[in-house]
Amino acid sequence: MPPGGSNLIILDEDFKRINASLTRLNQEARGKAVFLIDKNGQLIASQGETAGLDTTSLASLTAGNIAATGGLAQILGEKEFSVLFHEGERDHLHISIVAQRVILVVIFDNRSSLGLVRLRVKKASEDLTRIFADILKKLEREAGKARALFTTQFAEITDEDIDNLFAKG
Amino acid sequence: MSFINYSAREINCKIVYYGPGLCGKTTNLQHIYKKVDPAAKGKLISLATETERTLFFDFMPLHLGEIRGFKVRLHLYTVPGQVFYDASRKLILKGADGIVFVADSQLERMESNIESLQNLEQNLGEQGLSLEKLPFVLQYNKRDLPNVVSVEDLQRALNSRTVPWYEATATTGVGVFETLKAIAKLVLQELKKKE
Structure with a gap:
């Protein structure tokens, strides 16, 4: 990813592939929930028991966590620490970086084990890396098209529309 | 770097409040939250020290x-x-779509304001970004205090780019939403341009 990065645009078909991959991972790893998060803290997708969770905060804090750990890695001369594990009394967090660009989080409890989660995450990472390679390739190839799609809808937005967003506040 | 999810039809933008220590960045967020x-x-998440x-x-x-x-x-960060x-x-700062610089209007904090703004420029520069290219607004906070610098002097010291600026008293909420609205507008307009 170049410094500053470009907008990440995920089209419907790829979003479905991501979700399918996450569902599979959650089942195979016997996890409670899995999340895919952009390094900037935006939640991309989630699967599993997410109902009671504040997913937006989870995404932002995970990204902060990865960013801080990345800072530590640099100090030690490492490129990154690609896996983090947080152990709780009941629930545990397995956090890993996929394709150097997105963060994969698995929440699991004692029905699963760290070994199993690691194994399944490795497999799912390969899968997700392929999907993201496709997304980036497609973005390059179809950047124009994706932008055009967005432009036609977004360019119509007037200052008044933006003002209206705040009318309630 | 905004994240656009076509499937959920969502646009997510990251706005960062920058400024010297104790200038009122967190107070801005707390007022918005309230x-x-x-x-x-x-939820408003604060990773803060005990003080x-x-x-x-x-x-x-x-x-x-x-x-x-x-x-x-x-x-909002x-x-x-x-x-x-x-x-x-x-x-x-990574991936910020827009920046609000909160300046402390008190005379004795002028040096810190300038230092913090230079620090912002430098940190953006390291990422290949600049305040010229990013949506950017200024907030002159703490206007209610007695020993404040005049707006003209603040302008001269901090607003060489002549970006939108707002006077504020974040503790009572004066100017907080005006600032937020201005940066949100700039970010959305930029999105329109970029795409």
Whole structure:
């Protein structure tokens, strides 16, 4: 990813592939929930028991966590620490970086084990890396098209529309 | 770097509040949090020390509503203002779509304002970004205090780019939403341009 990065645009078909991959991972790893998060803290997708969770905060804090750990890695001369594990009394967090660009989080409890989660995450990472390679390739190839799609809808937005967003506040 | 999810028809933008220590960045967020409809906001997360100095960041998601079928959501972040937290500031700046610089209007804080603005320029520069290219607004905070610098002097010292600026008293909420609205507008307009 170049410094500053470009907008990440995920089209419907790829979003479905991501979700399918996450569902599979959650089942195979016997996890409670899995999340895919952009390094900037935006939640991309989630699967599993997410109902009671504040997913937006989870995404932002995970990204902060990865960013801080990345800072530590640099100090030690490492490129990154690609896996983090947080152990709780009941629930545990397995956090890993996929394709150097997105963060994969698995929440699991004692029905699963760290070994199993690691194994399944490795497999799912390969899968997700392929999907993201496709997304980036497609973005390059179809950047124009994706932008055009967005432009036609977004360019119509007037200052008044933006003002209206705040009318309630 | 905004994140556009076509499937969920969502646009997420990251706005960072920057400025010297104790200038009122967290207070800005706290006021927004207090005033916004509970349905439109997520939790306000503050990673702060026991003395309420921001340690890593404050974070608050805010749903603005919909434009043309797109849900617009802002992610508001503050950076820790204290000089020695520079590594954390750099991390939080990554991927910012817009920046609010909160300046402390008090005379004795002028040097810190200037230093912090230079620090912002430098940290953006390291990422190949600049204040010329990013949506950027200024907030002159703490206008209610007795020993404040005149707006003209603040303008001269901090606003060489002549970006939109707002006088504020974040503790009572004066100017807080005006600032937020201005940066949100610039970010959305920029999105329109870029795409």
